[in-house]
Amino acid sequence: MRALTYQGKRDVRVETVPDPRIQDATDIIVRITSSGICGSDLHLCEVLGPYLDPGDILGHEPMGIVEEVGREVTGVVPGDRVVIPFNVSCGHCYMCGQGLHSQCETTQVRERGMGASLFGFTKLYGQVPGGQAEYLRVPFGNDLPIKVPDGPPDDRFVFLSDVLPTAWQAVEYADIPPGGSVTVLGLGPIGAMAARIALHRGADLVIGVDLVPERLDRVSGYGATCLDLRRYGKNLGAAVRD
Incomplete structure (x- = not known):
């Protein structure tokens, strides 16, 4: 697939990278139809560069169509239209239960002293491949994706991911x-x-x-x-x- 990748300070490029695949039973694969560009992505080109590796896929404001689901996924099915929140949270730990999904205990990057993992946002936040790509692997497929209806254009829903x-x-x-x-x-x-x-x-x-x-x-x-x-x-x- 094609994806926007970090290559160095002030250097991002669209490159061909391996397609994501199901790794855990609750994963889903989403075909991205829209992905926002966040002001915080600018930090990746400057001060946060030391926490990225060349080839890391950027982006954390995506939405798209479910293409594939893991064997334990029941919350969505292929063909569903979904928005993906920027923070990777399990939905079941104590912190998620308090509404503090950005401090999800399942995905906290404890070795860096940080909160929950984020899509496409450095080793500080889990080095999870991001959504400025043709496809995205999304964990916690029963809880993380937000299902939205067919019909209205993407810009009616994509702001649910972050903005x-x-x-x-x-x-x-x-x-x-x-x-x-x-x-x-x-x-x-x-x-x-x-x-x-x-x-x-x-x-x-x-x-x-x-x-x-x-x-x-x-x-x-x-x-x-x-x-x-x-x-x-x-x-x-x-x-x-x-």
Whole structure:
């Protein structure tokens, strides 16, 4: 298959690599139809490079069609359309039971002092092959994949892999009171989604700050009050207060 691989600092290439295969009874193989590119992937090209090997497959925001299942998989069948969360979690350990899937005890990378493994994200997180590829081996096939319906385009669902849950958790951490306000600094995919979620959850005022006109226009369309940092600069605090 073809896959996006790390080859060195600021050097990623699409290469031919071996197809993934079923290794455990609960594995599934997914034919990837869409895969997002995360801002955190930039770290792989710079500071996290020492924790990658040439040929490592990148990507952790995929979705696609189930092609093959292990003998103990009952949760999905070939042909099902699924989104794959970025963190590799078993769904049954104590931490998963507490809703802390990023600290899954089954896939924790203890020798590195880190949490759960992640798809396509260095030795620090398990060195699991990622989803910017034609096919992906997904463990915990009964619990990890998110089944979605046929019909709507991929961009209706692919944000379930990372963008939406990450933004939702950011709003949760902000603990905005009913009718309260929040400022979102940076309106890329996560910031834009966080602004939208904050409005959905009842924030009275959401202020978005960015430099890019297209981002400001998009988030303004959600109902947020947007400020162009190029205009306000050092007076941003006063602009927010006003």
